[in-house]
Structure formats: structure tokens, C-alpha cells
Amino acid sequence: MNFNATLIGQSITFLVFVWFCMKYVWPPLMAALEERNARITEGLAAAERGQKDLEEAKSKIGDNLNEAKQQAQEIINQAQKRANEIVDGAKDIAREEADKIKNSATADIDQQVNSAREQLRKEVSVIALAGAEQILKREVNADTHAAVLDELVAQI
Amino acid sequence: MAGSYANSGEYIKHHLTNLVYGQHPDGSWGFAHGADEIKEMGFWSLNVDSMFFSIGLGMLFLWIFRKAAKKASTDAPTGLQNFIEMIIEFIDDSVRGSFSGKNPLIAPLAMTIFIWIFLMNFMDLLAVDHVPGLAALLGIPYLKIVPSTDPNVTFGLALSVFALVLYYSFKMKGPGGFFAELAFHPFPKFMMPINLVLEGVTLIAKPISLALRLFGNMYAGEMIFILIALMYSGGWALGLFGGVLQLGWAIFHILIITLQAFIFMTLTIVYLDMASQADH
Numbered sequence: 011m012n013f014n015a016t017l018i019g020q021s022i023t024f025l026v027f028v029w030f031c032m033k034y035v036w037p038p039l040m041a042a043l044e045e046r047n048a049r050i051t052e053g054l055a056a057a058e059r060g061q062k063d064l065e066e067a068k069s070k071i072g073d074n075l076n077e078a079k080q081q082a083q084e085i086i087n088q089a090q091k092r093a094n095e096i097v098d099g100a101k102d103i104a105r106e107e108a109d110k111i112k113n114s115a116t117a118d119i120d121q122q123v124n125s126a127r128e129q130l131r132k133e134v135s136v137i138a139l140a141g142a143e144q145i146l147k148r149e150v151n152a153d154t155h156a157a158v159l160d161e162l163v164a165q166i
Numbered sequence: 167m168a169g170s171y172a173n174s175g176e177y178i179k180h181h182l183t184n185l186v187y188g189q190h191p192d193g194s195w196g197f198a199h200g201a202d203e204i205k206e207m208g209f210w211s212l213n214v215d216s217m218f219f220s221i222g223l224g225m226l227f228l229w230i231f232r233k234a235a236k237k238a239s240t241d242a243p244t245g246l247q248n249f250i251e252m253i254i255e256f257i258d259d260s261v262r263g264s265f266s267g268k269n270p271l272i273a274p275l276a277m278t279i280f281i282w283i284f285l286m287n288f289m290d291l292l293a294v295d296h297v298p299g300l301a302a303l304l305g306i307p308y309l310k311i312v313p314s315t316d317p318n319v320t321f322g323l324a325l326s327v328f329a330l331v332l333y334y335s336f337k338m339k340g341p342g343g344f345f346a347e348l349a350f351h352p353f354p355k356f357m358m359p360i361n362l363v364l365e366g367v368t369l370i371a372k373p374i375s376l377a378l379r380l381f382g383n384m385y386a387g388e389m390i391f392i393l394i395a396l397m398y399s400g401g402w403a404l405g406l407f408g409g410v411l412q413l414g415w416a417i418f419h420i421l422i423i424t425l426q427a428f429i430f431m432t433l434t435i436v437y438l439d440m441a442s443q444a445d446h
Contacts (some may be wrong), residue, residue, distance in 0.1 A: 012204065013318055014186070016213040020220065020322025021329075025244045027224045027282065032274035039254050040273075042238035049240050 135163045174396050181294060181392050184216040184316060185308045199307055213316055220313035223285040224278075231281075253281070257431075264435040267442045272435060275330075279323065280431040286314040287384055287423030291416055314384040314426075317377065322378035327434050332370065334394045334441040374439055383426050387419050413443060 139159060179201070186198040189213025197214075198204040204211070225273065243251055257277045263274050287314040298309040313319045316364040326341045348359045348365040359361035397408030 013321070014188070014207070014209050014211045014213065016216055016316065016318035017322045017325070019212060019217050020319050021326045023217075023221055023224060024282075024323055024326045027228060028271075028275050028278045029280045030228055031231070035228065035235050036254075036274040036277065038235040038238050039231075039250065039358070040258070042240055043251060046240040046243075074233060090192065 040098055131163050131166045134166055138162065170421070177396060178389075178392055180299065180308065182310070182315075183308045183385055184213040184310050184387075185306060185441050187212045187214045190311045197307065213310075214307050215311065215317055216313045216316040216319050218288060219311055220282075220286055223289070224282050226389040227278075227281045227285055253277070260432060261295045261435055264432060265439045265442075267439070268437075269442065270440060271330075275438075276435055279327075279434055280427050283314060283323070283380065284423060284427035284428050286312065286319070287344060288425060289313070290315070290384060290387055290391065290419060290423060294395045312384060312388055314380055315363060317381045320377040320381040320384075321373075323380075324428070327376065327437065328373035328376070331437050331441045333440060338442050371435075376433055380430055387415075390415055 171180065183201060183204070186204045186207060187196070188198060188204075188207030190198075191206050198207055198211070211334065230246070231250060234247050237247060239247075254277070257271075257280060258273060261273045261276050271336050294312060297311045301309040310316065335347075339347060348369070349355075349361050351361055351365060354359050391412065394408050394412045397411070398405045
């Protein structure tokens with residue numbers, strides 16, 4: 011081993027290298043590493059958040075679906091009820107109408123019966139009159155006995 | 167491959183000699199030829215090969231990392247950036263694990279030490295004769311391509327770290343606190359001289375052990391590669407055996423070079439952590 015100025019030269023070189031490394035090499039690389047670390051951490055957190063959001067959304071969708079189903083059921087029930095009401099109403103109206111028709115028909119029939127009865131009465135009075143004429147064998151003045159005949163007709 | 171040398175001793179010696187630039191005794195400047203001339207040049211000479219390769223590798227390291235730093239983005243990293251970030255995180259983990267305080271210098275320092283020493287050690291895996299052989303063709307007489315087998319390099323690093331240890335000791339503990347740490351441990355105050363000797367040795371041992379550990383491992387590894395390379399001149403059977411040995415040693419050496427770089431880095435962090443702790 012023999013020492014010479016190389017020793018000094020090496021020391022200077024070494025210190026210059028360390029200085030350069032400290033100034034221009036280490037900090038940017040370290041900064042990049044740390045920044046990436048931060049980014050990765052952030053990314054992981056964001057992913058987790060996203061997952062949570064997704065789950066929340068899923069449960070919300072389930073809730074909404076149930077609610078919608080319930081509403082639909084309600085609407086169907088209401089519609090059914092309304093339909094029943096309408097049918098019932100129609101039945102009532104129909105019944106009323108039928109009653110009305112029946113009543114008017116009954117009235118008609120009554121009227122017809124009355125008129126027929128009137129007609130019959132008139133004809134019976136004529137026949138009775140003719141019968142009485144034959145029985146009395148003499149002409150009975152229709153005019154003098156009109157009052158009696160009318161009374162007779164009214165009695166039939 | 168050792169054919170051009172007089173004997174294997176000379177081959178080994180040649181491979182362990184640095185390319186030294188300095189002043190000859192006659193006053194002229196130039197490259198030294200042989201160990202004697204290197205000795206004559208004294209302290210004020212320069213191991214040009216060590217400086218060249220260490221600075222070159224350091225530049226390579228900083229260039230690659232600077233490129234990655236410029237392009238650093240927070241998107242998914244690809245290719246080079248991925249690789250660099252892997253290293254950065256590894257260093258950052260080591261620093262966080264061993265350094266309790268907060269100091270923006272420590273992590274870049276640790277990274278520079280780790281990568282730079284690793285690259286310098288890595289030169290050990292290149293075949294011992296190729297680059298020096300190529301250099302010889304260009305007229306360069308000596309070339310040691312593994313800077314960390316040069317004690318100047320390892321001591322240069324270790325002493326710089328030691329300077330930082332002293333700086334932070336003074337800064338964080340104050341001169342009084344630093345002195346107290348050296349003088350009032352591990353025995354009571356009245357045995358101060360013994361304490362000073364003990365703690366002084368502990369303190370001095372830090373940079374020396376750092377430097378010698380790295381240097382010793384790399385020097386020994388290089389030596390084994392050179393010895394294996396010698397086998398190639400001993401006929402095809404020995405050469406084949408040498409080839410197998412070299413492969414095995416190189417694979418094992420991959421572990422050593424990484425481990426040595428890691429140890430140097432970790433110990434640096436630990437020493438600076440000890441220096442930075444105000445209350446001992």
C-alpha cells in the first residue's frame with residue numbers, strides 16, 4: 011500500500027458525487043415515489059368509496075322497486091274497486107230503467123184494460139137495450155130511458 | 167496469457183501496479199515505470215487508472231440516475247425507472263431502518279456509496295487481462311481497472327465518511343458533548359485517560375475498518391482472479407480447470423461485491439446515526 015494524492019482526489023470526487031446526488035438525483039425520485047404513494051392511496055380510497063356508493067345505490071334500487079310494486083298493487087286495487095263500483099252503478103241504473111219500463115208497460119196495460127172495459131160496457135148496454143126491447147116487445151124510447159141506461163152502464 | 171512475462175511473479179506484480187503519474191526524481195513529470203519509480207514519486211503523484219475508472223463509473227451512475235430522475239413521473243413506472251425506484255426504495259428502507267434522525271444528506275450519501283462501490287467492485291468481474299491488454303496495445307504500461315483494489319480509493323471514501331462523522335458529532339453534540347462522549351465512557355470520570363484511549367481507538371477504528379474491509383476483500387478477490395488467470399498458460403488441461411474455477415469464483419464474487427457495497431453503506435449510516443444522536 012502506498013498512499014498518494016489519489017486519496018485527496020477520491021475524497022473530492024466522492025463529495026462532489028454525493029452533492030450532485032443529493033441535489034439532482036434523490037429529491038426528484040423521492041418526490042415522485044411519494045406522490046405516487048399518495049395517488050395510489052387516494053385511488054384505493056376512491057375505489058372503496060365507489061364500491062360503497064354502488065352498494066347504497068343497489069339497496070336504494072331495491073327499496074324503490076318494492077315501493078313501486080306496492081304502488082302498482084294499490085293502483086290495481088283501486089281500479090278493481092272502481093270497476094266494481096261502476097258495475098254496481100250500472101246495475102242500479104239498469105234496474106231503475108227496467109222498473110220504469112215495467113211501470114210504463116203496466117200503465118199501458120191498465121189503460122188498455124180500462125178502454126176495453128169501457129168498450130165492453132158500451133156494447134153490453136147496447137145488447138142489454140136490444141134484449142130489453144125484445145122482452146118488452148115494444149119500442150122503448152131510447153131517449154126517455156137514457157138516464158136509466160147510463161145508470162146501468164155505470165153499474166157494470 | 168502470461169507468456170510475455172519473465173515469470174508468474176512478474177505477471178502478478180504487473181497486474182497489481184497502478185498507472186501512476188507524478189514527478190520523477192530528476193524533476194520531469196510522467197508515468198512511473200515499476201514500483202521503484204512509484205516509490206520515488208512520493209505522495210504527490212496520482213493513480214491515473216483509479217481516478218479514471220472511479221470517476222467514469224461515478225459519472226455513469228449519476229448519468230443513469232439523473233436520466234431517471236428527470237423522467238420520474240407518478241404514472242406506472244417502466245423499465246429504467248422501475249429499476250431505479252427499486253434501488254431507491256431499498257436504500258430508503260436501509261436508511262430508515264438504521265438512521266433515527268432526519269437528515270437530507272444521509273440517503274443520497276448512502277445511495278452514492280452503495281452504487282458507486284458496487285460499480286467499482288463490479289470491474290473485478292471483467293477478465294483481468296482484457297482491458298489492461300488493450301491498454302498495453304495503446305502504449306499504457308500499467309492499468310488496474312478495479313478502483314476499489316486501490317487503498318487510496320477506499321481510504322478516500324472512508325476518510326470522507328469519517329470527516330462527516332466528526333462534523334456531525336461536533337454539530338449535534340457540541341465540542342463539549344463530543345469530548346464527554348470520548349472521555350467519560352465506559353469508565354467513571356476519574357479514569358479519563360483510559361477512556362480517551364479506548365474511545366479514541368474506537369473512533370479511529372471506524373474509518374480504518376471501513377476502508378480496509380473493502381480494500382482487503384477486493385484485493386484478495388482480484389488476486390485470486392489473477393492466480394486463476396495464471397493457469398491459462400499451463401496447458402489446456404490446467405487452462406480448462408482454470409476456466410471452471412474462474413466461472414465459479416466470479417459467480418461467488420457477485421455476492422461479495424454486492425455485500426461489500428452494502429456493508430460499507432450500512433456502516434456509514436450507522437456511524438452517522440451514532441454521531442447524530444445528541445444524547446448518548
